[in-house]
Amino acid sequence: MNKVLNINLGGLPFTIDDEAYHTLENYLQSLHNHFKTSEGYEEIMNDIEARLGELIQEGIGKRGIVTLQDVKNAISVMGKPEDFGAEPMDEAATSQNTEGAKKTTASSNSSFQTGKRLFRDEENKMVGGVCAGLAAYFGIDVIWLRIIWGLLFFFGGSGLLLYIILWAVVPSAKTTADRLAMRGQPIDVNNIAKTVETSFEKFSEKVNEFGKPENQERFQQQVQQFSTGVGNFLQSLFKGLGGVGRVFAIIIAVGLVIFLFISWIGATIAASFASPLLGYVTDETWKGTMAGFNGFGIFASVSALLILAIRRLIYKRQANGGIITGLWVFLAINAFSLISIGGSLAKNFTYDHQVSQTIDLSSIDTLNIAVALTSNNSGTQFGSLRVSDEFLLAYEVDMRVERSDNGKFELVKNFQSHGGSSEEAQRLAKSISYDPSVSNNTLTLGEYFKIPNGTKWRDQDVDLILKVPDGKVIKYNRNATGMIRWVERDEDDDNDDNCFDSNVRVWKMTENGFVCLLTEADGDKDNNKRKRKR
Amino acid sequence: MRKGVLELCVLSIIATHDEIYPATIREQLDSVGIEVVEGTLYPMLMRLKNMGYLTYTWQDSNAGAARKYYKITDTGRSVLDELQQSWREFVSSVDKLFVSAPAD
Incomplete structure (x- = not known):
């Protein structure tokens, strides 16, 4: 006795016997497994079920019950999941090993569903095809990976270990389906044609190579030998390569590539530290970020173009025209953006303003000038600016010392700033605080002034003018000369060498300018001291 | 191989019909x-x-539930033209190889 069940398949009601039902159920389950990760799973299953229902309906005709044979007939029309997939071309051509064919069909199916697979690309290999495989997987040019790998070798040999592991673990791409799965390309007619085409190209290249070795092949051989030892590599480089120019080309190229990489890293670090500085410069944060990105973009595209050019020289291989055009366009966009941001920022510097304050020093006869050297190590130095998230320090203080024209001994502080409007420039100039201290006949100068957080940097500047009347003396240490930019000296003073030679300088103002108060002995003493120190 | 070519074949078949049922394509x-x-x-x-x-x-059918009848779009038609073009090129390239294998 056979049990019967009532089912609904593709919108049609059926009475089906137990055996047929189980077969149908297994079949639908296998379809489910096959399509479950596919896009549009539901629609496919609905279409197939509707058609199966229709086929069974046609099969049973006026008979009431669906039998095993009806189900089998319907299945044979629809086919089993293993009959759906793409058949790899080379397997289809030989079709000797059905076992193998089945296996690759299954693997190509799974790769079709799960996307790309990592293979080693032995056709484009230099050593084990690991880099070539990774390049195919990520869809980038293999040269990048080789550069990265080359550099990894210098980081404690970590690259070598990783390479060997990948070499051992990652399978090599054997069939066309593998090679497509490696790149994650859909298996359609264009891609197959492309793959076959490149295979033929590779083949003919290899044929050529035996008669007349191509530079690329030579280079590959060199690098293969490189993997056995740097010594071998260098030897064979000079032995194996006839053309001296080529050797230089390779050395220069490798040097350039390493240089580019290092400067790339440098630029990355600089840019990440520069970000607080950009915050002080830009009126809107996005402009700073954008400028940073543009800077990167320009650097990246220029580097890439250079590397492509080098690659062309060495490999005699033209890069994809689209890539080159793309890089130029990318470069142009970034440059344009950077220039327009720069232009909009430059507007913030169009106005300038100066405010002055005066410190009276008339009670002093001999003024010592000292510089308060600070050991501020927080933040990052950019030229004369030291920046951190909390503050911006401008090491832009300098002083000129001149003869007082009105007989007053005084220090004039000139605070200057630029700005997008004269009001802004004025406000910023006034907001500068810089207070040299005067005590015990000593004027102590700070090396920098602070631009407070929340205030923009608009090229603020502090200029000090020390006005010295006749008869007054100034005295300062050699280390203060960095800040004292200019001293109005008496050009006819024969004694001035003594001051220049000395660690401590003592000048007295006369109506013709400063004269040195030190004797030759003072200068010599100091000189000797210094000499002895050495 | 089959899958890519099959798309080309299927598109070609659909293009020559006003509307077509999948079973007919097969x-x-x-x-x-x-x-x-x-x-x-x-x-x-x-x-x-x-x-x-x-x-x-x-479309309703005698056999039972409604059926999906497929029809090519204008986009499909232009894609098909391209596919057919590259197929012809591909075939002629391969043919050349069959006739004259590289002499060297």
């Missing part, structure tokens, strides 16, 4: 010696439809 393939099971066609038709190369309409 029969047409069969008649020129390309043997596939219907299960191959449904996911492909769905994909081609999602790419905008095909549309379908529901």
